[in-house]
Every structure is written in structure tokens, then in C-alpha cells.
Amino acid sequence: MKSALKWEVLAKCSTTKARAAVLTLPHGPVNAPVFMPVGTQGTLKGLTPDQIKDLGCQIMLNNTYHLGLRPGQELLDKCGGAHLFQGWNRNLLTDSGGFQMVSLLKLAEITEDGVQFESPHDGSLMLLTPEHSMSLQNSIGADIMMQLDDVVSSLTTGPRVEEAMWRSIRWLDRCIKAHKKPETQNLFAIIQGGLDPELRKKCIEEMLKRDTPGYAIGGLSGGEEKDKFWRVVTLCTDLMPREKPIYCMGVGYAEDLVVCVALGVDMFDCVFPTRTARFGNALTATGTLSLRQAKFRDDFRPIEEDCDCVTCKSYTRAYLYTLVTKETVGCHLVSIHNTAYQLRLMRQVRQSVIEDRFPQFIHKFFKDLFKEKDAYPKWAVNALKSVNVDLLAGEES
Amino acid sequence: MSSPLRFKIQPSSLHADSAARTGELLVLNTEINQGDVIGGQESSKRTIQTPGCFMFSTKGSVPHLTPDMMRQQRYGGINVFLEQLLQPDQPASFSKWPSKEYTLANYLYLQDLILLCDSRDPSYTYPSLSPTTSTNDASTKRIGSNTDRHVFLSTPKGVRPLTLEDYLRVVRQYRPDIVVAMADNFQANNKTDIKGSKSSNEEPDQKKKRVQKSINRTLKWLDQILLERQGKDGMIEDRKIEEEKRRKREKREKRRTLAKEEQEQGQGQEQRQEPMQGKQCQDSGTNSPIEVSEIQTEPWMDVSVFAHVQGGQFEDERIRSAKETSERIEVDGFIMDVGSMSNAGSEKEKEDMFKFIQISLKYLPKEKPKMAYGIHAPEDILKAVALGVDLFDTSYPYQLTEDGKASLYFFGPNGSLSSSKMMRGAVGSNNRWLNLWDEGHSDKFIPILEGCGCYACKDNRHTRAYINHLLKAHEMLATVLLMSHNLYQYSIFFDAIREAIASGTLNQYTKEFELHFGVEPVRTNEKHQTQILVEAALMKRNQRLETAEAGVVDVIGSGVSLEDESVSQNFVNKRPISQSEGSEDSDRKKPKKSEDHDNAAS
Numbered sequence: 001m002k003s004a005l006k007w008e009v010l011a012k013c014s015t016t017k018a019r020a021a022v023l024t025l026p027h028g029p030v031n032a033p034v035f036m037p038v039g040t041q042g043t044l045k046g047l048t049p050d051q052i053k054d055l056g057c058q059i060m061l062n063n064t065y066h067l068g069l070r071p072g073q074e075l076l077d078k079c080g081g082a083h084l085f086q087g088w089n090r091n092l093l094t095d096s097g098g099f100q101m102v103s104l105l106k107l108a109e110i111t112e113d114g115v116q117f118e119s120p121h122d123g124s125l126m127l128l129t130p131e132h133s134m135s136l137q138n139s140i141g142a143d144i145m146m147q148l149d150d151v152v153s154s155l156t157t158g159p160r161v162e163e164a165m166w167r168s169i170r171w172l173d174r175c176i177k178a179h180k181k182p183e184t185q186n187l188f189a190i191i192q193g194g195l196d197p198e199l200r201k202k203c204i205e206e207m208l209k210r211d212t213p214g215y216a217i218g219g220l221s222g223g224e225e226k227d228k229f230w231r232v233v234t235l236c237t238d239l240m241p242r243e244k245p246i247y248c249m250g251v252g253y254a255e256d257l258v259v260c261v262a263l264g265v266d267m268f269d270c271v272f273p274t275r276t277a278r279f280g281n282a283l284t285a286t287g288t289l290s291l292r293q294a295k296f297r298d299d300f301r302p303i304e305e306d307c308d309c310v311t312c313k314s315y316t317r318a319y320l321y322t323l324v325t326k327e328t329v330g331c332h333l334v335s336i337h338n339t340a341y342q343l344r345l346m347r348q349v350r351q352s353v354i355e356d357r358f359p360q361f362i363h364k365f366f367k368d369l370f371k372e373k374d375a376y377p378k379w380a381v382n383a384l385k386s387v388n389v390d391l392l393a394g395e396e397s
Numbered sequence: 398m399s400s401p402l403r404f405k406i407q408p409s410s411l412h413a414d415s416a417a418r419t420g421e422l423l424v425l426n427t428e429i430n431q432g433d434v435i436g437g438q439e440s441s442k443r444t445i446q447t448p449g450c451f452m453f454s455t456k457g458s459v460p461h462l463t464p465d466m467m468r469q470q471r472y473g474g475i476n477v478f479l480e481q482l483l484q485p486d487q488p489a490s491f492s493k494w495p496s497k498e499y500t501l502a503n504y505l506y507l508q509d510l511i512l513l514c515d516s517r518d519p520s521y522t523y524p525s526l527s528p529t530t531s532t533n534d535a536s537t538k539r540i541g542s543n544t545d546r547h548v549f550l551s552t553p554k555g556v557r558p559l560t561l562e563d564y565l566r567v568v569r570q571y572r573p574d575i576v577v578a579m580a581d582n583f584q585a586n587n588k589t590d591i592k593g594s595k596s597s598n599e600e601p602d603q604k605k606k607r608v609q610k611s612i613n614r615t616l617k618w619l620d621q622i623l624l625e626r627q628g629k630d631g632m633i634e635d636r637k638i639e640e641e642k643r644r645k646r647e648k649r650e651k652r653r654t655l656a657k658e659e660q661e662q663g664q665g666q667e668q669r670q671e672p673m674q675g676k677q678c679q680d681s682g683t684n685s686p687i688e689v690s691e692i693q694t695e696p697w698m699d700v701s702v703f704a705h706v707q708g709g710q711f712e713d714e715r716i717r718s719a720k721e722t723s724e725r726i727e728v729d730g731f732i733m734d735v736g737s738m739s740n741a742g743s744e745k746e747k748e749d750m751f752k753f754i755q756i757s758l759k760y761l762p763k764e765k766p767k768m769a770y771g772i773h774a775p776e777d778i779l780k781a782v783a784l785g786v787d788l789f790d791t792s793y794p795y796q797l798t799e800d801g802k803a804s805l806y807f808f809g810p811n812g813s814l815s816s817s818k819m820m821r822g823a824v825g826s827n828n829r830w831l832n833l834w835d836e837g838h839s840d841k842f843i844p845i846l847e848g849c850g851c852y853a854c855k856d857n858r859h860t861r862a863y864i865n866h867l868l869k870a871h872e873m874l875a876t877v878l879l880m881s882h883n884l885y886q887y888s889i890f891f892d893a894i895r896e897a898i899a900s901g902t903l904n905q906y907t908k909e910f911e912l913h914f915g916v917e918p919v920r921t922n923e924k925h926q927t928q929i930l931v932e933a934a935l936m937k938r939n940q941r942l943e944t945a946e947a948g949v950v951d952v953i954g955s956g957v958s959l960e961d962e963s964v965s966q967n968f969v970n971k972r973p974i975s976q977s978e979g980s981e982d983s984d985r986k987k988p989k990k991s992e993d994h995d996n997a998a999s
Contacts, residue, residue, distance in 0.1 A: 046873035079842045087858040298493040314464045314506040329458045
């Protein structure tokens with residue numbers, strides 16, 4: 001199908017499956033691997049578009065479900081899409097709206113037609129079909145839009161998983177057909193199939209025939225064992241064409257990002273950094289600081305010494321201790337730092353891939369974060385071993 | 398060594414028909430500060446053009462604005478409040494601060510602004526500060542009464558007393574550009590504050606006594622503070638009294654032990670009078686005059702001192718306070734707190750308020766700056782400026798922001814009252830602001846105010862429709878944008894005031910302003926209908942999440958305050974289990990069997 005993006009791989013890691021690339025979208029270039037912050041309702045938790053831009057963010061997420069309810073399709077059409085609506089002239093990605101149906105399953109019944117749910121506003125029955133999802137996403141105007149997929153929890157087993165996989169393929173066809181702006185918006189397919197390698201293979205085989213501009217690995221990050229999670233990820237990246245971007249949905253913890261890049265994933269998103277910020281938790285290379293703890297009251301260091309975000313340049317942990325969870329400014333400040341942290345992490349990852357020293361980066365990253373090798377998550381050790389990085393062996397030079 | 402604060406009145410701004418004047422409040426940067434100037438600016442002074450404002454702050458930050466956003470504003474100063482910043486173990490724990498030279502400006506990252514520090518937030522209504530409040534009034538949470546030795550502060554960790562000694566220690570560490578001398582203030586609008594006795598006849602008398610007492614205390618503290626600022630011992634008299642008390646206590650103790658001993662010795666005998674005699678014998682040795690040695694301290698002349706001018710609703714007391722405070726020539730500026738005069742609810746009370754300000758001003762030195770607390774609405778500012786008040790704070794734009802309102806009012810010729818401009822604002826009955834909660838804005842893809850240079854309006858980037866959406870979505874960017882706009886417009890308003898004073902047109906434009914904008918509608922606690930709905934929905938959602946996540950609630954989102962560490966530790970040990978494909982809902986646990994799903998989307 002048509003594509004409105006350009007995917008240029010600049011460098012490949014000689015050890016792992018990591019790659020550094022430039023993804024050029026209608027609203028400008030995106031350096032991959034990339035972490036995409038989530039602005040659910042057309043805003044990233046109190047940050048202004050300029051602040052987000054200044055952090056180096058090139059692409060942000062919006063949620064179709066939320067924007068569809070408020071401000072609604074009519075207003076989005078009237079103002080010319082979500083970019084204009086929120087004053088953000090860089091790239092946007094929207095999900096299909098289907099995930100919210102699942103996370104609120106009591107509301108939803110899934111049929112071949114689509115997902116039926118009660119309007120949270122007036123209780124009336126609404127139906128989200130692949131066609132409706134495309135129509136909404138066309139109105140939003142996101143640079144990347146996601147197909148409506150039949151999401152099942154990653155803990156589900158049995159025939160329901162296979163049914164969802166096949167239905168997702170059928171819905172992809174309907175999405176492709178309903179997509180009205182393929183020359184300005186890129187539709188990504190979502191690979192389903194649960195934790196079953198055979199189903200995943202089958203799904204990829206079918207979806208590759210549809211030749212969408214990019215692919216996402218769906219149906220993960222739902223509480224499954226991490227050791228199963230990474231095996232599905234690596235299976236998918238193995239089977240997918242290397243000339244398209246691969247997006248792993250809902251991944252955002254630092255160690256997950258680093259491992260998944262090594263497994264060949266290019267794009268990530270998660271609400272975690274901004275959400276945890278509102279509880280006063282600041283992310284750092286050496287772990288999370290819960291700034292509400294009294295031990296920070298007389299700590300006159302910035303959150304991170306070498307961070308160049310507004311928060312770290314202005315304030316100490318001592319002052320932030322008095323603000324977090326009490327003042328909106330406290331939220332904004334920690335959200336700024338956490339977003340800066342995530343984006344910086346990805347820049348560092350990318351640079352190390354370009355300079356072909358990603359394995360060394362991984363070693364240092366894990367050492368900084370977990371200190372002791374005993375503390376390294378076992379799944380991460382296994383995952384990295386599968387791409388020739390042995391965390392438990394001596395550091396590579 | 399003199400204080401680095403200057404106040405220069407523009408002589409050309411003085412006109413016969415008005416006490417209004419323009420000027421510049423200026424603080425020369427000390428060398429220490431210069432090395433620390435934000436943004437690499439090399440200016441050797443910081444200024445506020447007057448009439449002008451200090452930015453109002455909560456916990457040392459301008460509400461909703463991160464430091465980068467705050468610096469897009471056009472204000473030269475900020476007012477911060479001790480009671481919002483002071484930790485329970487401070488000043489003792491200042492020893493843990495990086496150094497003696499680490500000031501409040503360093504701590505709050507405000508080195509590039511004129512930093513004014515007062516003890517209390519004047520906008521905070523104290524439930525009770527009066528010594529005469531009836532104790533059985535359970536509905537009023539009492540914070541206690543000020544005494545000769547201390548004032549009470551309402552800190553984030555609860556009410557605490559602040560003694561003058563502690564105050565001085567705090568000032569020595571904080572070193573703000575301007576500190577407001579500790580004052581025994583109380584609020585006139587707090588009925589329980591004054592009305593101790595139920596007999597209404599006694600009331601004015603009691604009130605007056607309380608006012609007199611507060612003036613005396615405040616002046617005494619002011620003298621002590623001014624002495625201490627020069628490195629002299631301002632506390633020596635207090636220590637003498639302490640010493641006297643200590644001796645008396647000692648004597649009493651001795652007497653008691655003696656009496657006990659004698660009683661034990663002479664059991665059964667009639668010796669009731671003897672302990673007294675014994676005591677007198679003992680006394681002669683300790684009756685020497687009380688001597689307390691003077692303590693030399695380091696002066697802090699780099700800090701300027703503003704003083705509260707008081708007097709409540711009593712003309713003679715206002716005059717006394719103004720006169721006596723003026724006699725302390727080291728005082729650099731004066732503050733009048735409207736909250737202590739009236740609650741300015743009715744027209745009459747407002748009139749009185751300006752009368753009281755005028756009385757105070759009459760007895761204060763012309764050449765020094767005067768600041769007013771509690772005068773917020775544009776038309777009130779205009780009146781106060783005409784009386785000669787120089788400085789205000791930005792409570793008004795903050796209040797508008799909290800209400801979801803966006804400024805449209807303007808002053809002077811710039812705003813030439815063209816009908817087009819007026820019409821656009823005309824939603825509802827007034828045209829001084831828009832209420833962006835109003836559903837009518839949901840499809841208005843135009844900026845709040847065309848041509849406005851604030852962050853929100855600039856380049857037509859953020860529309861009324863978007864802000865309406867943000868409010869309804871309970872997104873914090875709403876107040877960021879509103880605050881940016883409202884603060885900016887307030888500064889433009891003051892620009893226009895200064896221009897009008899300079900050109901002698903203040904009265905003329907003031908009349909025009911009143912004609913076109915009327916008076917600020919009385920601000921009630923009533924919320925906008927939409928806001929009530931949104932908040933109710935959020936409440937429900939958070940209640941559900943609370944059960945799901947064992948007490949971890951989105952505090953800012955819900956507006957419910959939580960207490961510290963217990964919760965946060967909970968949270969950190971327990972990362973959200975699921976991550977999501979970008980949904981705000983999904984990293985929370987799925988709602989349990991709750992029937993209540995109707996707000997799931999927000």
C-alpha cells in the first residue's frame with residue numbers, strides 16, 4: 001500500500017539487532033530508535049508544545065479514543081486536525097482506540113463488526129469499527145495511525161488468541177480500505193498472536209502481504225512474564241522485513257527500552273515517565289528517586305548532575321521535595337525531567353549504535369542502574385544473551 | 398554600608414490633581430549575586446517599574462508556571478512567604494544547607510528577580526488569631542493567637558509559632574532582597590477574630606484594644622529587627638526579661654524545696670510562717686541587678702526592610718501606626734494589608750478601605766515605596782494608584798486562572814475601545830474576561846485575545862477551543878496557558894497605568910475604564926457547572942482507582958491532598974504492573990468489579 005514515510009537505516013550494530021535510522025514523516029524527521037511520550041488528550045501533562053520540542057521530542061502520541069470523545073470528530077474536522085488543535089507542528093501517532101476498549105472490557109463486546117461499548121458520557125451504545133477508527137484517525141490527522149486490532153490480554157490462552165489474530169488481519173484489510181489519506185498518513189499494522197510463536201508467524205506472514213508502511217508488535221505488556229515477552233519480540237523482529245520501522249507498543253521502562261532496541265525494535269511509547277512524575281518519582285540513570293521521601297529534604301543536588309533539563313538546571317531535590325504532589329508546578333517539573341531522561345537515553349542508545357559501541361553501552365547502562373550483577377533482571381540477561389551480549393561476563397572493552 | 402535598594406520617583410510624573418507617581422524600585426546586585434545571574438545577563442541591577450507588581454507565589458513558585466515559563470513574563474519581582482517554605486525543624490536545620498551564603502534566592506532559583514519575603518500569605522484566611530475567640534467554637538480550626546514573643550505560621554506541615562529569634566535566624570540565612578518585618582497582623586474580615594465576647598457593645602472597644610496591641614508589638618519587633626540588621630543586639634531587652642523570669646522561677650523552686658525540708662524536719666510543730674522568713678534570708682544573695690551581656694552579630698545590611706502599617710478600622714490608630722513606623726527612618730518601604738481593614742464586600746466597606754489607605758499614606762514619607770496587599774481588581778488598582786500606592790501583587794490574574802477565566806480588559810488609549818474588540822469578549826454579561834469553562838468556546842478556534850503577545854495567544858497557537866477542551870479534560874496545561882495570558886495582560890495593564898500617569902491622563906482613562914468594564918463581579922466559591930461535572934467524574938474515577946491501587950491516587954488530578962512518605966514508598970516499591978499502548982488508563986490496574994464505568998474515559 002501507499003506510504004507517507006521514508007525509512008533510512010544509518011547504522012547497524014555489529015553485535016545485536018539494533019539499528020539507528022531516520023524515519024521521515026510528514027511533520028519532519030524522527031531519529032530512531034525513538035521513545036514517544038504520550039499526550040493522551042492532546043497535551044502532555046502540563047508541558048507546553050515548546051517545552052516538549054525543546055526536549056528534542058520529534059513525535060508524540062495522542063489517543064484516538066479520548067480525542068474521539070472529546071473534543072470529538074466534528075470539532076477536529078472543523079479546526080483541521082490534532083496538530084493544529086494542540087499547537088504541535090511535529091509528528092503525531094495515534095492508536096486505534098481499541099486498546100481502551102479492552103482495558104475497560106466491561107464496557108465492550110467484541111464482534112466481527114467491531115468493538116461495542118457504552119458511551120462513558122451518556123451510556124448510549126457505541127460501535128467502534130475499523131472504518132470508524134480510520135475515519136477518526138483521518139480527522140485527527142496523525143502522521144502514523146494504527147489499525148484497529150482485536151486485542152486480547154497477553155495472559156489469555158486457547159482459541160480466543162487465534163480468533164483475535166485472524167480477526168485483526170481481517171480488520172487490517174478493512175482499515176486499509178477505509179483509510180482515506182494514505183499519501184499523508186501512514187497506517188501501521190499490529191501483529192497479534194499472543195505468546196504463541198506459530199500464531200505470530202502466521203500473522204506476520206499474512207500482514208506482510210498487506211505491505212503497510214510500518215509494523216507494530218501488539219498484545220504484549222499486559223502483565224505476561226518478561227521472559228515470554230522478549231521471546232515474542234525477538235521472534236517478530238526476526239521475521240519482519242528490515243526495511244520497515246518496528247514499533248513495540250506500551251514499552252517504557254529504561255531497561256526494557258535498551259533490551260528491545262538490542263532485539264531490533266525502533267519505536268516505543270509509554271505513559272510511565274509522565275505518570276510516575278505526578279507521584280513525585282524522578283527517573284535517573286541510577287534508579288528512581290521518590291522525591292517525596294524526607295531524605296531529600298536537605299539534598300541540594302539536582303535530580304541528575306549532568307541533566308540539562310530546566311528542572312535540573314533550576315532546582316535541587318530539596319526544593320522539589322516541597323513541591324511534588326502538592327503543586328502543579330511540581331508535576332510539570334518532574335514530567336519535564338522524566339521526559340528529558342527518556343529522550344536522552346534513546347539519543348545515547350542511538351549514538352552508541354552509530355559508533356558501533358552499543359554492547360559497551362548496554363553493560364554500563366545495566367551496571368549504573370542495578371549496580372550488582374545479582375540484581376540484573378534474569379529475563380534481560382537472557383534476552384541480551386540471545387543477541388550476543390553477555391551481561392554476566394566481564395565488560396567488553 | 399547602606400542597603401542596595403533604591404526607589405526613584407520620576408519627578409515629571411507628579412501632577413497636582415493626583416497622588417499617583419511612576420518610579421523604579423531597584424536593587425543593585427551584589428558581587429555574589431552577579432556571578433549567579435540567570436541566562437547570562439550582565440545587568441548589575443534588578444528593577445520593578447512602578448506602579449507595578451511583585452509576582453504572587455505559592456511555595457516559592459509562581460502557580461502553574463515552571464521557571465522557564467515564568468521568565469517569559471514581564472515582572473521584576475516576586476513575593477514569597479515564609480510560612481509556605483519553612484520546614485518544621487528550621488531554622489535549626491539550616492546547618493544542613495550548603496553554606497551560609499546559600500540564600501533563599503539560590504534555593505528558589507530566583508537570583509534574577511527582586512525577592513520580597515513576608516512571613517504570611519496575606520490571601521490566606523486565618524481561621525482565628527484572636528486571643529478572645531471562644532474556645533468552644535468547634536467549627537473554626539484555631540491556629541492560635543500571636544503573643545509578645547511569637548506569631549503563628551500556617552505551614553504545610555501544620556501550625557507553628559515563630560519567635561523573633563527564629564525569624565532573625567531565618568532572615569540571616571535567606572537574605573532576600575527585601576524582608577517584611579515580623580508583624581502581629583490579624584484579619585478584620587474574620588468575625589471570630591474580633592468578636593470574642595457575645596456582647597456587641599464591647600466589640601468596638603475590644604477591637605481597638607487588639608489593634609493597639611498589635612501596633613505596639615509590631616513596632617517593638619520592628620525596632621529589634623532594625624537593630625539586628627545593623628549587627629547590634631536587638632534581643633537584649635528580651636533576654637533581660639527572660640533572665641528575670643528565670644530568676645523568679647529559681648526563687649520559687651528554692652522556696653518550695655526549703656518549705657518541704659522544713660516541713661519534714663519540724664513535723665507536728667506550728668511553723669507555717671517560717672518558710673517565708675527563710676526565703677527572705679536566702680534572697681539577699683541573689684538580688685543583684687540583672688545583667689545580660691550584649692551579643693554582637695553580623696549585620697545584614699544587604700537586606701532591605703519593609704514594615705507593615707496597621708491600625709485596622711481606627712483612624713487614630715492608623716495615624717499612630719503610620720507616624721511611628723515612619724519615624725524609623727531605616728525602614729525602606731511600607732505595606733498596607735487591606736485584609737486588616739475590612740472585608741471589602743460592600744461598596745461602603747470598599748470606600749472605607751480606600752479611606753484607610755489614604756489616611757496611612759498621608760503620614761508616610763512620600764519618597765519611600767508603598768505596597769498594598771489585597772487590592773487586586775483592575776479598578777481597585779486604579780484607585781489605589783491614584784492615592785499613591787506603588788506596588789501590588791499578581792493575585793488577580795491567579796484568581797482568574799483558578800476560575801478558568803481569561804483576561805480581556807485593557808486600560809488607556811492602546812485599547813481604544815473599538816467595538817470589534819469588545820464584541821469578541823462579550824460572552825456573558827461582562828467583557829473584562831472570558832470564562833473558558835463556558836461551552837460556547839468549544840468551537841472557537843481563535844486565541845483568547847487577538848494580538849496578545851503572551852505565550853498562549855502568540856501566533857494564534859492556542860485557541861479558546863483548546864483551552865476549553867483542556868479544562869474539561871482536567872488537563873494541567875489549561876492553567877499553564879491561562880496563567881501565562883492573565884499574568885501577561887496584568888503587566889500590560891500596569892504599563893498602560895504608568896503611561897497614563899506620565900501623560901497626566903490617569904483620571905480620564907480611569908473613568909473610561911469604569912464606564913466600559915464596570916466593577917469586578919464578586920468572586921464566589923461557586924464553581925462553573927461544567928467544572929462541577931468534571932470534578933465529580935474525576936472523584937468517582939479516583940475512588941475506584943484508590944481501591945484498585947491501595948491508596949495511590951493521582952493527587953494533582955483529583956485535587957485531594959495526600960500525606961507524605963507512607964504513600965510514596967508504597968508506590969515506588971510497586972511499579973505499575975502493566976504498561977500500555979499509550980493509554981493513560983492502562984497503566985492503572987483494570988477496574989475491579991466496579992459497576993461504575995461511566996467515567997472510564999477521562
